[in-house]
Amino acid sequence: MKRLLMPLLCLFLLVPITADAQRVYLDITSPDARKILFAVPWFQNSGLATSQQAYGRNLAVTLAKALEFHGIIDIASSAAQQGSTADDWKRLGVDYATVGRYTIAGDQISLEIRLFDAATGDMLLGKSYNGPSTQTDVMLFKFTDAVINELTGKSGIAGTQIAFVSQPPNKREKEVFITDILGRSLRQVTRHQSLIVSPRFSPDGVFLAYTSYHSGNQNLYITDLRQDKTTRALSRRPGMNLAPAWAPDGNSMIVTLSHNGNPDLYLINRSGEILKQITRNAGINVSPVFSPDGRHIVFVSDRSKKPQLYLMELATGNTQRITYEGSENAEPSWSPTEDLVTYSSLRGGIYQICTVNPFKDRSETQITTDQTHHESPSWSPDGNQIIFAKRDGAGHKIYGIMKNGSYQRLLFSLPGSQSYPRWQIKTY
Known part of the structure; x- marks a missing residue:
């Protein structure tokens, strides 16, 4: 409608x-x-x-x-x-x-x-x-x-939108929802009655891509948020079709595909056509994110035996590891306003939210310390805050925190479990 x-x-x-x-x-x-x-x-x-x-x-x-x-x-x-x-x-x-x-x-x-x-x-x-x-x-x-x-001198973020995956109490299916910052205008986006993961907004906040398992495969879909009736398949290749990173211009994205065997990163256009293969057989490569200028990506790879964050210059393919603290590091999100990447880091058996400057050696900073899991961080559009899914009992709830680690709080309380939050401007 x-x-x-x-x-x-x-x-x-x-x-x-x-x-x-x-x-x-x-x-x-x-x-x-x-x-x-x-x-x-x-x-x-x-x-x-x-x-x-x-x-x-x-x-x-x-x-x-x-x-x-x-x-x-x-x-x-x-x-x-x-x-x-x-x-x-x-x-x-x-x-x-x-x-x-x-x-x-x-x-x-x-x-x-x-x-x-x-x-x-x-x-x-x-x-x-x-x-x-x-x-x-x-x-x-x-x-x-x-x-x-x-x-x-900078616009506020009250008019922005937050997407997340929600699982109702005592049910297995997970669907994507969108809400305002206070959790008052809740809107259901998907109705696949299956497992949905990794929603990703386009840079203008008009489109949302996500991975659904409802057909039996990890297929990638995209929906226009200006309407509520249709969604279309972006990639239904055999194997993984995961978590797109939208290019800053919104015309292409990098996804994880495994149709050739190894999970590698590929550049595709908005029709799902492969434009370029980014990584080749160097471990499992997932969760890419673009730098604001589109010249670099940070992604997760287990090429060093454990998941770690890597920085790649797209023009040359030059790649280097940027995280060394924590036994596992994953789920990066690049600040829209500066060279700062937030991610989840396994430290002492607990996933904590950390930040790192991808161009500065050994710059990892831990910003959460409470003893429960903190996962899937995402930056606010103004670059001042980070939202994430925090383990709350048997499930997760969406929390927010300032980038310096202050003002951690529950954003909104909804029935069931909420995960994979993403934050973006709203222009429609």
Whole structure:
């Protein structure tokens, strides 16, 4: 079924800045940076009595969660219905405050939200949104991303999407789902009633490739996320057809195929045609990821007897091992913003999340330490966070963590077990 997205009216208001003013953004990458304290009071509807403002409270709660999700913001818990004036902000000791109003007419909602500098009382940002009430979260996420951009100079990630494989309680089949950052708009993508693994977004977030076992073979499929009816086979060669790494331009991908015997890496186009063989019989080669500029890949190979990460320059084929700590290293994900690869590393019998600069010798850094398995890491689109599947009882749940190892938390709690998370922008 074709998804219809109603256009949203968006008005952007900024405090005037003189031509010679130097814009200063907050540095959120510093390990010593303290979190920014926000007041997010309940949204107000002037036509309702105070006792009827529960809807406005829910709007504020969602906005607060979206802001806090970025890992750089704390919310003043005592704001409640207060916190709408400069005097309130001084009393609460916050750095910034939002003030929101809403009106509802039938199935339509209008939001007006403003961001204020608590110290000066100046309005930094103002936006208005109008649309169907089913799009309320989308409007709040858009404002969140505008706030993050106003403070840091980089867009936020509230409007991004997360894909994962979910297994219902007491069932064997696994299907791919997509959700927003808060786990509120859950959408089922596959319905193969079989084992699905390794979903991978295209760079623009419009297409999703994955491997399904429903035909009895590990076949590779691709689906257009702008619709819900069809998916098509990308590769059904005998043996492995696994986990594509999309090239940055989205026109090709590298996959693992074993139709010639050994599991090797191949470059294919979007029709599934083989363009080039990348590796040849040097162990089992899986889980490729491209560098942001498309010139290198990191992949996993057991050519040194145990799974380790290797770096290859695609133009020359020059390959070198880049991980040495940990008895096994697998599931790499390359940051979209820098030369940093995250991966799962078996250390002391526990899979931990680590990072490595692929161009710097012996640069492995462990960022999780709790004694349970952490698997399938994936970068946030802004390069500040990593999500992963964490062993939780008999199954897994999706967790997030800042790249410096702080702010580890459960992202959302759903029935059953969730694994293979992937994070990408959403442009459709």
